[in-house]
Structures are given as structure tokens and as C-alpha cells.
Amino acid sequence: xxxxxxxxxxxxxxxxxxxxxxxxxxxxxxxxxxxxxxxxxxxxxxxxxxxxxxxxxxxxxxxxxxxxxxxxxxxxxxxxxxxxxxxxxxxxxxxxxxxxxxxxxxxxxxxxxxxxxxxxxxxxxxxxxxxxxxxxxx
Numbered sequence: 792x793x794x795x796x797x798x799x800x801x802x803x804x805x806x807x808x809x810x811x812x813x814x815x816x817x818x819x820x821x822x823x824x825x826x827x828x829x830x831x832x833x834x835x836x837x838x839x840x841x842x843x844x845x846x847x848x849x850x851x852x853x854x855x856x857x858x859x860x861x862x863x864x865x866x867x868x869x870x871x872x873x874x875x876x877x878x879x880x881x882x883x884x885x886x887x888x889x890x891x892x893x894x895x896x897x898x899x900x901x902x903x904x905x906x907x908x909x910x911x912x913x914x915x916x917x918x919x920x921x922x923x924x925x926x927x928x929x
């Protein structure tokens with residue numbers, strides 16, 4: 792059954808806005824968790840959102856050719872999100888909180904929590920994407 796979006800731009804904007812709000816909240820929490828952290832939580836949120844959009848689009852481009860093989864592309868994308876998101880959160884920790892990587896155990900904890908947070912944010916972000924993107928089915 793074919794389907795699509797009548798306004799994918801609106802859906803993508805809402806998806807990004809949900810992620811931005813969630814990542815800014817994560818930045819606020821990280822500021823409180825890392826002593827001496829003075830990163831602007833909104834800048835952390837914007838940076839994390841941009842990194843996620845770029846890496847996510849790259850992963851989608853790699854997985855797309857496999858969509859024709861019985862949903863293999865979707866499986867590759869979802870499984871591929873785990874290492875991609877771990878990497879994205881390591882970049883955030885390194886950029887804003889622990890340049891010297893001196894607190895590895897704490898860093899891993901927040902990279903893991905950030906990755907779980909990213910997957911959790913997918914739910915309201917995707918709902919917003921579909922709701923505002925004008926999803927239709929023939």
C-alpha cells in the first residue's frame with residue numbers, strides 16, 4: 792500500500808525541533824554533571840542536532856540501496872544507529888566537557904545515557920514528523 796508525506800519539509804523541521812529541545816535538555820544536565828562545565832546548553836543542543844542530522848543522513852544514504860532486499864536497508868539503518876550515536880555523543884563529550892578524556896568511566900556513562908536518550912527522542916520526533924508532514928496512504 793503506497794504512502795507518503797505531503798509536506799516532508801514541515802515534518803523534518805518538527806523532527807529537528809524535538810531533537811533540538813531534547814538535546815538542549817541533555818546539555819543542561821551535562822553542565823550540571825561535569826564540574827566546571829560552562830557550555831551553553833543551547834549550543835550543545837544545536838551542535839548535537841546538527842551532528843545527528845548529518846550523520847543520520849549519511850547512514851541513510853549508505854543503507855538506502857539495501858531497501859530493495861526485503862527490508863535489509865531498514866535493519867542496517869537501525870543497527871547502524873547504535874555505533875553512530877555512540878560516536879556522536881563522544882564528539883559532544885569531547886567538544887564541551889572532557890577534552891583531555893580524563894574521566895573515561897563518567898564519559899562512557901554519559902555517552903551511553905545520551906545514546907539511549909537519542910533513541911527515546913526518536914519516538915516524539917517521529918510522531919511530530921508524521922503528524923506535521925501530512926502522512927497519507929492510498
